[in-house]
Amino acid sequence: MSDNNHDENRPVARKAKGDAGEKHRIGISDVAKLSGVSIGTVSNYLNYPDRVSDKLKFKIQEAIESLGYIRMPRQHSNFGTVPYPIIGFVITDVENSVFISALEGVQEVCDEEDMQVIAVNAMSDKERQTSLVRMLCQMRLQGILLSSVFDSQDDIAFARAAGIPVVMIDHLNPAIADNSCSILKNDEAACQLAVHELIGTGCKRLVFAYHAADVFQPIHNRLLGFEDIASKDGEISFQSVDSAGNSFEDGLELGNSIAAMPPEQRPDGMIAATDTLAAGLLSALQHNDLRIPQDVSVIGLEGDTMDSISPMPMTVVESPGVEMGRQAMQQLVDEITNPKGHIHTTQLLMPRLVRRSSTRKPAI
CATH class of the missing domain: 3.40.50.2300 (Response regulator)
Structure with a gap:
């Protein structure tokens, strides 16, 4: 493991919008989620109702009324001919x-x-x-x-x-x-949400696991978010570790090495740059008889669907x-x-x- 220095070489937006308090306009994906059907079924209900069963029509209409969904008028003329x-x-x-x-x-x-x-x-x-x-x-x-x-x-x-x-x-x-x-x-804020969550639940030794050679911009920005808090908080131990990859197998290998550390040196809170990596970490830690989350807490930073490979329901920072x-x-x-x-x-x-x-x- 190695400590990281704060990197100021980050992308700068010209005009950024959006914050945690913004509410999006209710759309058909919200209706589909609440009614338990696909977006295509909601679309058929709105455009070709004869293709939808009465049972699903009832569910969709209930969801529309509950959410207050208002269909936008179609604008064929926007696209000329x-x-x-x-x-x-x-x-x-x-x-x-x-x-x-x-x-x-x-x-x-x-x-x-x-x-x-x-x-x-x-x-x-x-x-x-x-x-x-x-x-x-x-x-x-x-x-x-x-x-x-x-x-x-x-x-x-x-x-x-x-x-x-x-x-x-x-x-x-x-x-x-x-x-x-x-x-x-x-993504900087995503990692900082994870850091604050771990600190707020009593973790003192935090590790950010990521693939150092990865050129994926979101992962680099997640690292920047971790380093930004690390540069300001002297009471918590912050370290980053190169996982050598973002796969489930990379998480297994890293988890095994974490489990082999003396308890007083082992991190008690881990943030994985990807959910696949986090799933591998969880599997290895559990296989080595470490208690999750009592001994080590783990957070993934994507909100990807990991139900098939994660050994337990994983705390995540979900992407919108x-x-x-x-x-x-x-x-x-x-x-x-x-x-x-x-x-x-x-x-x-x-x-x-x-x-x-x-x-x-x-x-x-």
């Missing part, structure tokens, strides 16, 4: 449920605007991403949403040269910040995936329909802590 406006969504990795949640938000706005979305998987591969962006541009779509692990100025420049606007999701590229909108989670998708799509629609008046912005959305079994209960 385009009969079926289509946008593309390049997803960095479909195995990460955060981006599937973002797709739900995108689909919700598309339904309201009478648009369609084509989603493709870049598999966290830069060359594949570039190929997909070029393919979508050749299809002459109305716009592209891009969630990327990498700075993507070449891909965005290619799309813009073809007259196709691009909005970034969960990534900020400072080099082209004035030429593109970005919607992302406040659906809202990222909503707002990104709204920005894209505005740029498509109002190209001269559109203002590029960076919007930082606040995450939220979800307490489960892997952390102690806060002191009352």
